[in-house]
Amino acid sequence: MPGSRLGARPALVLVALLASPVTSSTAALQSAALVPSKETLTYNIEWRLVEAGKARLTRTASPQASRPGWQVDLHLESAGLVSKLYKVDDEYTANLNSDLCVQNTHLQAHEGGRQRETTVHFDPSAKKASYLERDLIKRNTITLETDIPSCVHDVVGGLLFLRSQNLALGRTIEISVSDGKKAVLAKVEGQQREQVKVPAGTFQTVRYEAFLFNGILYRRPGHLYVWLTDDARKLPVRIQVRLQFTIGTITLQLEKEEKT
Numbered sequence: 001m002p003g004s005r006l007g008a009r010p011a012l013v014l015v016a017l018l019a020s021p022v023t024s025s026t027a028a029l030q031s032a033a034l035v036p037s038k039e040t041l042t043y044n045i046e047w048r049l050v051e052a053g054k055a056r057l058t059r060t061a062s063p064q065a066s067r068p069g070w071q072v073d074l075h076l077e078s079a080g081l082v083s084k085l086y087k088v089d090d091e092y093t094a095n096l097n098s099d100l101c102v103q104n105t106h107l108q109a110h111e112g113g114r115q116r117e118t119t120v121h122f123d124p125s126a127k128k129a130s131y132l133e134r135d136l137i138k139r140n141t142i143t144l145e146t147d148i149p150s151c152v153h154d155v156v157g158g159l160l161f162l163r164s165q166n167l168a169l170g171r172t173i174e175i176s177v178s179d180g181k182k183a184v185l186a187k188v189e190g191q192q193r194e195q196v197k198v199p200a201g202t203f204q205t206v207r208y209e210a211f212l213f214n215g216i217l218y219r220r221p222g223h224l225y226v227w228l229t230d231d232a233r234k235l236p237v238r239i240q241v242r243l244q245f246t247i248g249t250i251t252l253q254l255e256k257e258e259k260t
Contacts, residue, residue: 036259037061041236043252044199045076053078053088055252059160068098074156086112094154100161101151105180113137120180124150131180148183152176155212162188162208162226163234169193169206179217187211196227196238198253203237204230213243220244 038060045053058073071093078088089110095103107118115136122129129152131144153161158177167173167190177186188210196205205227213222220243227238239252 038260040256040258041254042256042258043239044255045079046251046253047082048248050082051080052082052250053080057156057159069103070096070100070160072096072156072160088112092156094156096154096160099151100153102154102178105154118180120154122148122152122178122180124148129178129180129183144181146178146181146183148178149176152178152183155179155217158210159226159236163228163236167208177212177217182217184212184217186216193230194227198237198255200237200254200256203227203235205237206230 038058040056040058043055043057044051045055054075054077056073056075060071060073062069062071072095074090074092076088076090076092077083078086082088087110091108092105093107094105097103101124102122104122105118105120107116109116109118116133117136118131118133120129120131127148127150129146129148131142131146133142135141153175155177161175165173167188169190169192172187172189174185174187176183178184188208191207191209194205194207196203207225207227210224210226212218212224213220222241222243225238225240225242226236228234228236235254235257237254241250243249
């Protein structure tokens with residue numbers, strides 16, 4: 001993680017595997033995955049077998065009945081030796097509509113000596129994504145406009161979609177996913193059942209792979225995995241990015257689940 005470049009936003013790629021994309025609706029999500037109106041999942045982050053930081057993922061239902069949808073908030077913070085080498089303190093927010101299609105995202109990133117603010121607005125009627133990145137140190141900006149389908153999913157909110165599905169082992173599904181700079185048709189595959197032990201406990205899970213690396217959404221070669229509990233909750237208890245040896249493996253393991 002220190003000194004590495006996992007695409008344009010190295011810290012966010014720690015959780016890019018949360019983009020396990022499939023289609024769904026809010027009603028289907030609530031009934032199939034039994035997701036409460038608010039849920040906070042806290043993870044420890046391990047890099048090369050040492051503690052690298054913490055991740056906190058919160059999903060909240062919109063309080064406006066006239067505008068149903070979700071807000072997803074992600075906080076990433078480095079810790080220990082990793083923090084001394086390459087300090088990360090990122091805040092990411094995504095707003096999703098009632099069909100879980102992304103409407104806009106905002107990233108406030110402090111990574112090493114860099115400070116950036118990135119906003120993406122997704123316009124389904126125009127089928128365009130407008131990307132704006134501001135370098136708060138160098139005082140320059142990057143603007144892009146990308147073609148998107150009428151419904152597209154961001155890389156963090158995609159975890160909600162996977163939790164709403166009953167993807168059989170050996171089967172795959174595809175959907176459009178975008179980070180605002182590129183829109184692609186990504187694939188997710190149900191691979192195998194595994195028992196995993198994390199700080200929150202021992203769970204029977206199903207392992208899925210989301211194909212976003214190797215020139216799909218991210219150019220770098222790698223593998224992205226997520227382990228969901230093999231029950232109606234489909235709780236994401238482990239998330240992992242496996243990159244080439246020079247960078248290694250980054251693993252998020254569930255520490256605590258809070259819901260209301």
